Amino acid sequence: MLPSMFRRFYPRACDNRLPLSHPEVRVNRVKFFKAASLNFVLLLLLFFGLFCYMFGSLYQEESRTNNLDILWVDYDGGIIGDAVRDAYKSLQSNSFPTLVERPALEFPSESDLREVVCNTNYWAALYTFPRSSESLGLAIAGSDASQYNPSHILSYIWNEARYPTVMDSLISSNLRALSDGARVAYTALNGTAAFSTIPPNNPAAISAFATPWTLSSINIQPTTQGPRTVYNTIVIVLVLIQDFFYLGAINGLYVQFKIYTRITPTRIILVRDVLSGTFTMVGSLLITCAIWAFRANWNVSGTQFALNWLILWLFAHANFLTLDVFTIWIPPQYISMALISWVVINVTSIILPFDLSSPFYRWGYALPAHAAYDALTDNWSNGCSPHLYYALPVLFAYELSGLFWTSLGVYKRCHYAVITEETTQEAMRLRVEATLKLEREHDRRLGQEHIEESVREDENGESSRADKNAADFIQKARKDKEGEEADRLQAEKDIEELGDEIERMETRATRMANFGPSFHLVGEEME
Incomplete structure (x- = not known):
């Protein structure tokens, strides 16, 4: 049915065809199937x-996520740093970035951390602010609790432009998970003692105890636009x-x-x-x-x-x-x-x-x-x-x-x-x-x-x-x-x-x- 219909459009398509038994067809057939195979x-x-x-x-x-090294510097030297270490111990695995702790003397300031991230020596740098444990303790105790800034406790520096999807899923997300784990560890380490210092009817102190810090981010080059994935x-x-x-x-x-x-x-x-x-x-x-x-x-x-x-x-x-x-x-x-x-x-x-x-x-x-x-x-x-x-x-x-x-x-x-x-x-x-x-x-x-x-x-x-x-x-x-x-x-x-x-x-x-x-x-x- 279809061949006859097609032939109406191209009537010369079947002209001068050789039979399959023709010597030339037999020779070319072998060559064709050999080349096709x-x-x-x-x-x-x-x-x-x-x-x-x-x-x-x-x-x-x-x-292989553990091959991603993150610099960790504890400028505080107090209980918050201990909470971060405890949280990392519970999260440490092949599917979590490696936290490389270095002394604060090697990186005296935040600009030094930014420089090593800029130079791609590390994928990110996590650090505590100086005297952050003391500030948090005073805020929970009610001293200047209204002036307390939870974003100035724990922070990290990163560059989202390098590999945006990788940075989002393996660096930023995991560091936020580490921060959440550190808050739990902080409560376990200091929760009872801190709770007893909260003055009654002080919403700011209660808020500081309930949410001791919010992980802050310094993104060298934010890259959030949709086309970044291609x-x-x-x-x-x-x-x-x-x-x-x-x-x-x-x-x-x-x-x-x-x-x-x-x-x-x-x-x-x-x-x-x-x-x-x-x-x-x-x-x-x-x-x-x-x-x-x-x-x-x-x-x-x-x-x-x-x-x-x-x-x-x-x-x-x-x-x-x-x-x-x-x-x-x-x-x-x-x-x-x-x-x-x-x-x-x-x-x-x-x-x-x-x-x-x-x-x-x-x-x-x-x-x-x-x-x-x-x-x-x-x-x-x-x-x-x-x-x-x-x-x-x-x-x-x-x-x-x-x-x-x-x-x-x-x-x-x-x-x-x-x-x-x-x-x-x-x-x-x-x-x-x-x-x-x-x-x-x-x-x-x-x-x-x-x-x-x-x-x-x-x-x-x-x-x-x-x-x-x-x-x-x-x-x-x-x-x-x-x-x-x-x-x-x-x-x-x-x-x-x-x-x-x-x-x-x-x-x-x-x-x-x-x-x-x-x-x-x-x-x-x-x-």
Whole structure:
């Protein structure tokens, strides 16, 4: 039913079909299923490996939470600090950050704590205010209870911009749980004695006893806007895909206009670099505009906008060059596999901090996405994630190596483009010669048939010229016909073999040239 209906729209779709028993179909069928099976296995193994790689980075994430170190400094030296220690003992586990206690002499002031958090030596810093236990005791006893500030007892410093979702769920939430546990521990340690000191009819003292403190937070860069969850995932993926598709468009133009055989390699290199640099510059500007347009109440400045643009530009251009290197030096059938692998390993390097993944994944420090995200975090935090000492060298290393290998690749493509063109011309010449040879054989066969027909008429006639010489001539003509037929079959066989050889020549030349994946542009006229 459906085939007949489809045939009405495309009536020539089933014309000139070969039967399944045809030798050509049998040979191609074997090749087809062999190639399909090989790609079936390769793609399944590739994606299975990529899924395992990505899931492996997230595997047992919670059990590695103890790798997140939090600085703990007790400026008070009283019972509140003891309550925090007791609460940490009850919460301490692989799924809770590690509290690293250091003496107050090492960090004399709050600014020192902020500096170590800024330098990413610790994920956060928890501290008690000086004389906080004394202030709390006086407030409960009714002395200046109305002036008591529960937010000046226990506080922590953190930078939400580093990994916002991780910071919220594993740092801020756990520190609040620790604060709640410390209040319970404080009541257990000092509840009876403190309760006996509460003066009657003093609501402020009762409030201080019921809620001894409220954990306060100093967030270096609050990052609460919704799009923050995709800064280290979809943004990076789209940058990579954007570069790949424009690379394919450029490759298509170079093939369509035969640039590699008409323009000098030096000029091609210059034009390609200008095009790629301009495209990635404008693309990075638009991405940055989108981030800023939906930043909500994110407190970022115009200077940070410019730096964000420059970092994304460097990252995008380095990846454009890297993808171009793939298309030059990797066989065409593996380019798509290389692309998806490059996307997955780059995104995996920034989904989570390396502290929460297996140590194996720390090789991701060498990937451009991780370097770019560290540079972006440093920019968003006004310098409070100072990893530029390695992030910028990594990005520039990809940039410089990409410029070198793509420039060499232009010479390679120009070299093989000339060979491909010469091969095409040679194939055309061979085709013309084969066609002329076949036509000459055809003309000779027609002439021989004409002679034989004339002799046959003389043989059947009543004329006296049908003598022994004519009979010998007929016999010779028949033998010549058989020879001509054999020559014709041999010529057709030679032409078929020549066609196969020409096809192999052209395929080999095209593979050697490897102009990379190419796409037709929107609005391009198809010839």
